[in-house]
Amino acid sequence: MADYQSRPLSPDDLDVICGMPQHAGELFYMYPKGVFPLTPEQIREALKTRLCPTVITAEGGEIAAYANLYDCVREKECWLGNVIVALGYRGKGASSYLIRTMMDKAKRELGVPFLNLICHNTNTPALLLYTKIGFCPFDVSEKAGPDGKRLAGIHMRVSL
Structure with a gap:
């Protein structure tokens, strides 16, 4: 497993992040409002x-994952969004490290319990x-997939 670190997004990172979704379906998982291919302007x-x-x-500083x-x-909840992991880092612990990092930021920087x-x-x-990681489903909403077909958006929550 690689040795991962976290840092704030830099404008220089946008092109790399835009290359992470491999197709429209992956972009939909990351950013349902996005249009494939993802562009820096969409992220901005x-x-x-x-x-x-x-x-x-x-x-070596190579970007492995991104989220926000x-x-x-405050003192209620926060939502995790725009989660994406670079193809070469999938299945190598980058996603777990990313999610745990975002959980810590939500708790420590934003003061939310969930x-x-x-x-x-x-x-x-x-x-x-x-x-x-400990997330549990608490609701389901109907969504339209990139092909227009019905999907279930499973709302999940973890206590921090």
């Missing part, structure tokens, strides 16, 4: 309503990861 637009944009780097937080209400997320029912690897 999303950042207008996001907090704690964070990159995870591997040895949104809709944070971190929420929405994971689509078709994203089995992510559902299994979130469950392993």
Whole structure:
């Protein structure tokens, strides 16, 4: 397993992050409002309503993953968003490190007792990861996938 570190997003990171979603389906999981291929301008637009944009780097400084937080209400809850892991770091602990880092930021920097997320029912690897880390489902909402078909958005929560 690689030795990971976290740091705030830098404008120089945007091109690398834009290359992480391999197809429209992956972009949908990361950023349902996004249009494939992802562009730096789309990320900048999303950042207008996001907090704690964070990159995870591997040895040598290569970007392994990215996420941010949104809709944070102090002493109540926060939502995890725009989660993406670079292809070469999937299955190598980068996603777990990213999620735990964002949990810590939500608790320590934003003072919330719960971190929420929405994971689509078709994203089995992510559902299994979130469950392993301690997230539990608490609601389901209907979503339209990139192909227009119905999906379930599974709302999950973890206590911090």
